[in-house]
Amino acid sequence: MAKVRRPLDRCPVALSLDVIGERWTLLIVRDLLDGPARFQDLSESLAPVAPSVLSSRLKRLAENGLVVREFYSDYPPRAKYRLTDAGRDLRPIVGALYNYGRKHLGHRTDAQPT
Amino acid sequence: MAKVRRPLDRCPVALSLDVIGERWTLLIVRDLLDGPARFQDLSESLAPVAPSVLSSRLKRLAENGLVVREFYSDYPPRAKYRLTDAGRDLRPIVGALYNYGRKHLGHRTDAQPT
Numbered sequence: 001m002a003k004v005r006r007p008l009d010r011c012p013v014a015l016s017l018d019v020i021g022e023r024w025t026l027l028i029v030r031d032l033l034d035g036p037a038r039f040q041d042l043s044e045s046l047a048p049v050a051p052s053v054l055s056s057r058l059k060r061l062a063e064n065g066l067v068v069r070e071f072y073s074d075y076p077p078r079a080k081y082r083l084t085d086a087g088r089d090l091r092p093i094v095g096a097l098y099n100y101g102r103k104h105l106g107h108r109t110d111a112q113p114t
Numbered sequence: 115m116a117k118v119r120r121p122l123d124r125c126p127v128a129l130s131l132d133v134i135g136e137r138w139t140l141l142i143v144r145d146l147l148d149g150p151a152r153f154q155d156l157s158e159s160l161a162p163v164a165p166s167v168l169s170s171r172l173k174r175l176a177e178n179g180l181v182v183r184e185f186y187s188d189y190p191p192r193a194k195y196r197l198t199d200a201g202r203d204l205r206p207i208v209g210a211l212y213n214y215g216r217k218h219l220g221h222r223t224d225a226q227p228t
Contacts, residue, residue, distance in 0.1 A: 012215025101126025
């Protein structure tokens with residue numbers, strides 16, 4: 001990686017963190033990389049996340065074009081959240097976090113090191 | 115990547131985010147991947163980070179064994195911060211954030227897309 005000393009507002013790392021650096025956001029992405037999910041699915045998987053926080057993070061992800069909400073029932077209205085192509089491009093970031101956790105924090109997980 | 119549905123306290127992604135998910139932490143790592151740096155160097159590079167926040171993040175990184183403080187002058191005491199081997203293993207995470215930013219947020223940077 002090239003030496004990075006741009007001002008933060010033009011640094012690709014900082015810009016990425018502006019978009020997905022808030023607490024919970026990458027964990028939502030982690031779940032959605034497995035496929036679309038309902039709000040309730042995410043809320044259960046990511047407990048103890050507060051519904052207001054989950055809602056805020058999903059809204060931000062949608063505003064940034066990383067997630068779309070799709071209705072699969074009109075009445076009653078039911079929606080699922082799905083990653084866009086740009087959202088799926090976050091996989092290497094989640095993958096790098098996963099690999100780091102397995103290697104360095106694996107004693108706290110039930111995962112066997114690869 | 116395998117389907118991840120472990121409780122958050124045993125998920126490698128969540129554990130990694132617990133350690134390096136706070137605002138500014140990965141930007142400090144970004145800087146230190148280029149080599150050791152003084153507090154003042156980091157403070158200037160990461161402006162407008164507050165000194166108290168920078169200090170708190172460096173302390174947390176040290177507690178987690180990712181950064182060490184090395185004195186290069188006894189009097190007056192002067193120290194540099196350096197990544198440990200475990201800290202340097204964060205490079206793929208920073209690299210993935212960099213690549214994502216270049217590809218998707220490049221219009222906000224002065225970087226040319228690769």
